[in-house]
Amino acid sequence: VFDKFVIFIAACHHRFVILACNMIQSGELAKYPLAIIDKLLTIYGKNGGCAYDIGCVFSKTLTNSSLG
Secondary structure, X not given: OOXXXXXXXXEOOOOOEEEEEEOOOOOOOOHHHHHHHHHHHHHHOOOOOOOOOOHHHXXXXXXXXXXX
């Protein structure tokens, strides 16, 4: 029996992986992209850009978080 291994990554526009985190719980939880955004803001500051494939839903989550 194999355990499922799922990661959430951030990559630059050259497709290099910048950050990765192990998704411990299943499902699409907001804590994984929020943790990645927090780290990217720490490293690159507020002038960095970000795109997310479910941006319409995530933008509300981000605005309601301490990061927004």
